Amino acid sequence: MFRTKRIIWLLVPALLLYLSFFIYPAIQAIYVSLHDWSGFAKKMKFIGLGNFNELIHDRIYWQTLGNTLMILLVGGVIIFILAFLLTSFFTTGIKGKKFFRAVIFYPNVVAPIALATFWSFLYNPRFGLINSFLKLIHLDILAKTWTGPDIIFWSVLVALIWTYVGFYMIILLSGAEKIPQDLYEVGKIEGANRVQMFFKVTVPLIWDVLTVAVVLWIIESIKLFEFLFAFSGGTQVPQQIWTNAVYMFLLSFGKRTAIFRLGYATSIAVTLLMLVIIFTGIARLVMKRERVEY
């Protein structure tokens, strides 16, 4: 066979880049999070776990953590319920399936900044799409300030759900389409209805794909940033929709006035990584089970 020594050189360029611009900064981030560092030109000062201690007492941090978890958990549950509903519908072999699928998936192809622009206009309280539609059908009473502090988080969550359902639906569908049709035939002969077949045949057989999809959502939702950051319509991002990721960005690179609290911001980034590890760990543990073969 080949001499492995020479072939290794095909790996080296990619590996060098990856180690120096991905792994090295990732490790360095943990070092930075232990320092007080208030500007790229300034010196770092070692403060041990000082940043994390400050986080515990930072009211805004807890509020943004709450938002991150709301998106992860509440958003996640709704996204997966809808993705499952759509999957079960598409596996029954309806007409126009390809077209419908493509339409539902489309927000995942569009720049988040473009989606955010559209949704901020949709919710615009003065002449936005929703409120003017309500006026058109004489239901003005239902009109709301959708971007008001009390409901802006939920407005944004709806937009996020609309965006992501298509993605997870496609993943679940790609698993469901591999299930042999005879299993459904058998179910039909046995007299099982659609709901039973879905829970007894489809779900168990796409469990592995579902696990991957859940892990992907955990990672995606924790680092989610662009839509939220752009949704404000250009002014300051309203604090009601700050997540950990947004807060971290505002503390470091900011918008118009950068504060450059680099050490503190990095300690938030470290907690983001911890969230990913904790939640993917939980998900893998909860969803672990024997493989079903077919």
Added chain:
Amino acid sequence: MLKRKESTINKEKLNRLNRFWVIIIYTTLMLWIIFSILSLIWIIFTSFKSNREIYAGVWSLPKFFHFENYIKAWNVVNLKRFFLNSVIVTFTSILGLTFLCTPAAYVLSRFNFKGRGFLNNLIIAGMGIPYQLLLIPLYKIFLNIKLVDNLFGLILVYITLSMPFTIYLLSGFIRSLPTELENAAMIDGCSEYGTFWRVIFPLAQPGIIAAAIFNFIFLWNEYMLALVFLPSNSNKTVSLGLYSIQSAMQYTADWAGLFAAVVIVMLPTMLIYFVLSERVMTGITLGAVKG
């Protein structure tokens, strides 16, 4: 499993439940589809309206097509420069990714050597690391090597951060290729490198194209990293350009121009999606299902 001998009442109940579910799913699906299609049509129509028309009624159709919205966005806001920047950044990154990751994926998926498992895990770990973690240390490194505010710097960032997924996807694809051709090439006296470039690289084209489509959509739309690594005004990518138009809205109130810019940003990825929708969807979800 259900027993065949069920009472008729029970069956009727089941049927009713069945129908109930079908109606719920059907309605959800229809509303969803209608909304999604309308959103697209609405964006396109609004980009052709004049601002006065938009303020008069957001649901009305444009009386005639105001192409000047596009001309303005393209020239005055200098979206054409940003568009060109995006094209350069995206295509160079994809080219770099192809020539760096395909060989790496080949080695990692076909050869046994010490530390292979570790390297594979290191790359998979990269898919779970939030970019936020790298942001500040990476920025500091790029300040030191003077690559901040430089298109090449952003390309380097894009290439490196897209590596985990690209290598993962390509490894999966290369693993599924038969080994006979490689062996034949070797017996015919092809060198290790020759075998890779002349046999594996061409065979891996479908995987390479899937990765390229995925990276194109991701990198074209990306703007957090662009925002950090291209801070000045002259060197923007097109999503950054759209972001600055959006930020200026409170002074300009030019919704028509804004939505023309939205269409310009959406157009390249949507065009690819219209032509290759099945490939885009499988490309994006390929890694997930293989895992």
